[in-house]
Amino acid sequence: MAIQRQNLRDQVREELIEWLSDGRLGPGQRLEEERLSRALGVSRTPLREALANLTSEGLVEAIPRRGFRVPKLSAERVRDLFPVIGSLEGLALRLSGARALELASGLDGLNERLVLPHLSPRQRAEIDRRWHEMLVSRNPNRELATLLERTRSRVRPYAGSWERGATDIEASRAEHAEIARLLGSGQVDEAAEAVLRHWVRAIRVVTAWIAQK
Amino acid sequence: MAIQRQNLRDQVREELIEWLSDGRLGPGQRLEEERLSRALGVSRTPLREALANLTSEGLVEAIPRRGFRVPKLSAERVRDLFPVIGSLEGLALRLSGARALELASGLDGLNERLVLPHLSPRQRAEIDRRWHEMLVSRNPNRELATLLERTRSRVRPYAGSWERGATDIEASRAEHAEIARLLGSGQVDEAAEAVLRHWVRAIRVVTAWIAQK
DNA sequence: CCATCGAATGCTGTATACAAAACACAGTCT
């Protein structure tokens, strides 16, 4: 049972996150308040409150006197955010402790699907997302969980790099497998380090993809 | 020279953060929009946008149909946030690399002042804040810096625990010194671990202080 | 034909107005 949200601000917020995730709002796009509010069926006030909300999470950016935009793809942002996510996921693992042991098989199951040949970049990104989601699912720290979720949603627009050629999918699969193996054998600290390395290595891949576009 | 902010939303935001930091707005307090907007000299619209903004950072919380409040002190929040901060500061150190070496003497200088006998809890908290600020000042990762700053500002209301008796000030000083020593000798990874331990140990102190109040 | 200046248009930033929900308090009923 979903929580009944009572104010438009939060409903609009969730809807915008949805639109940002599925690409209906893409990087660099300008968010014209009048058009958007009509599309959402609300007035500009709750829309602007939702946008102000998303601004501080970095999902949209506000340029004074020029309104709101979806941030453009930026190699610098990838370089900065990926290690942060890696570090936070590592912390999540360490805080999961023994509860993380049982994750290994589930992680492996998802991981195998990552390399299926017929997948679209979007599908692959979705599997990867769920893999990382499962990875931290035993973490009891709520603040960490929301922080991770929010930070990860900021790198959602970079999911396009999962196209063949751009990402060495087999390398990712192997790293995932190694992390799951370490986890399964109780080497949580080592797994945490491997997660960080995994994200740091991904920087090269994604920045190269950005440059080549 | 401060950046000339052009919209009221951001100005109000900064002002509210100021009020939250210096205690003019204390934990549990209700934020009546009409009164606040009059006090700030703006209308409710930019105020609400600023509040919506602060909501997603956790500095205020929104209760539907009941407005905005300053979050109450909560032991759970301390347990959750402190390790996150510790982990992020550790990452900041590791990303600082060799640039962190030169920090040691400055850190020690501040650290000595932490134990001066005549300080108020507020002054001690301020010195501690500046110590940690300096600790991560060589980190080149902007995203990490803002994330750290924001997360740290959420635990600002817990600064009252710096009163004598509540916090073992000497223990903090010793931990700071150890971190600076590791840093000075180039053992950055060990320093990062020590920072995390430092924050984890502080959980006990601060939760005890909350309970005893 | 190109460049530069200016007016028009569209959009943002802010204020205000209105409706609906929550709260407080008093009066009434059990």
Add this chain to the structure above:
DNA sequence: AGACTGTGTTTTGTATACAGCATTCGATGG
């Protein structure tokens, strides 16, 4: 006496109106 209901007041949530800035497109001059 205690609890409940009803009314008045306060406060939030949303919509709309208005002013001012930015951008764009066209006109005019070189």
